[in-house]
Amino acid sequence: MLLQRHAFNASKPGAPGRLNSAASSRRAGAAAAQPVPRDVGASGPQVIPDLPKLPSSSDHAPGDYVPQPTTSAVVTTELSAGVHSCSDTPTTRRVSRRTWLVAACLATGWAADIINGSGCGGGKVAYAAAGADAAASASAAARPVVDLSTLQEEAYLAYAERRFQDAVNLLTECIAAEPESARWREMRAEALVDGKNFTAALQDFEAALRLVPDTDRVTRARLRTGRALGYEGLSEWEAALADYKSGMELAAEAGESLDPYVLNSIGNCLNSLGRWEEAREQYLASAAVFQQARGFRGRNGSTTPRLDGAIFAASNAALMRAQLGDTDGAVQEMVRIARRAPGSADMRAALAALYWGQGRQREAEEMWEFACDRITVGCVKYTDLDWLGRIRRWPPAMVARMADFLAMR
Known part of the structure; x- marks a missing residue:
């Protein structure tokens, strides 16, 4: 396997592992949608639909990379639900998903009161805590579901067309959906390298390395060689050389050519x-x-x-x-x-x-x-x-x- 191919290619079905971006990849492969060769080549993307909005700068920890906004939007689905009042007169109104879910949970408590003979006037204290828990659960359940596969394909397309900032923004959404995945960090780092934002790329490569276990030598080797590209962009030749050599050693230990x-x-x-x-x-x-x-x-x-x-x-x-x-x-x-x-x-x-x-x-x-x-x-x-x-x-x-x-x- 050739390590120095971009993570964009390494993630694609049927494509070889990287470097390819890196980068590699300076990448993303080589990468057309192989990593436009770190002048990250990039190899073979598709267009995808609506995406969740990006987090604002206030959602990020100090020093984290804050992307530029894109035009994606979140659509809140509304449902019609029958909600009963204590007057026993049924009413129907159009409510948001979150309100509907909370109402459903609270209605469960209301029905239990009826069974216990307390009706609308009883059990209010007992069910107040249950209602709060239900609201918290409903809030979590109402979070938008991100289609990572289509989001990834749109990132491939942006990368292939050398729209590196768009690729970075899309991959930032992937990171928000799966913050413990090193893969999205690596791919965003590749796009940052090709966009010549080397300092931010180094931060992503380092974050990815922290998420990958020491036993995964192949991935760690690829991340090392990818990080070396960032050091090269900053003319830090000794640091880049050390990372390249370390990546080669890890790859050899893993039995790679x-x-x-x-x-x-x-x-x-x-x-x-x-x-x-x-x-x-x-x-x-x-x-x-x-x-x-x-x-x-x-x-x-x-x-x-x-x-x-x-x-x-x-x-x-x-x-x-x-x-x-x-x-x-x-x-x-x-x-x-x-x-x-x-x-x-x-x-x-x-x-x-x-x-x-x-x-x-x-x-x-x-x-x-x-x-x-x-x-x-x-x-x-x-x-x-x-x-x-x-x-x-x-x-x-x-x-x-x-x-x-x-x-x-």
Whole structure:
């Protein structure tokens, strides 16, 4: 099982367990309604009907996440009930469910008085307490019943359409209905990660961990790797690295196979910490596991190959090789990857930067032109050096080479 898939996918019938969100999932799978890949992919939702209203901020404990309101409403069902007065004259009126239930309970006490001969004038003190208890019971019984299955499907839909705040609000209703369920906390955390509310996501992951027993290693492993995504969003690389490693250890103890997503994420953390040789090892391991994977089974029974993951991890490893100073070796790896994945703008942009630094201007221009004009995604993002280093996570040496290429061409 691959841990790093979003809880959104892990909860769906026929979908694999996560990470997938996480998140994962950055998720929710990958997740379309797999977790739009933490850019949580999200995989396969349906529309649902009316939902109970969200609790107000006064209903939450200090520090708890308070969602934005949605347009769902609660409809109070009214019933017609015959209620007798002491005059023995029957009357019929339209009352609310709660009033009807209280009246029914009190009527039971009234009938008992008749049997005991006390009538409406007797037993009032004795039945006052019974009436209060009945009112409390009726209040509990009148609480709206939440259809969690349809509520969940609407959350899937919101997640798939990248309406992350709507997904958060819907999942908040699920949490209100089942406050002791870690599942809803995990799913809301995935949506919060993708909505870039990392601090609130960490709170949900921690709350979910408190609800899951230590013996459930698989779930705890998934929650650890999900929480790591939140730490990554806050650039807390050491904390993220610790959670990824802890998640991997728990998964291994549970007999689970290696998760290539987690291996790649460990490489990302090491890269951000400047530990490039270790990062390269993790990227290579991730690429190897991706190539062994048959794919993920979707809700319709089909599988999706994970060669795209292998290409991405191998590209990261090649970038680390350039950072370590082995330019020729990095070029060789990038050429192989570009041949295997003709649609990879990433490797062609990287080759353009390396070729330019080697004085191979014509080849550099050819690679750049191919990336810009012949690949759908184009090369515009690769002209943004901040995006290149912070989001795409090219190492410093490669960002500098791209800067030189863009400045001189």
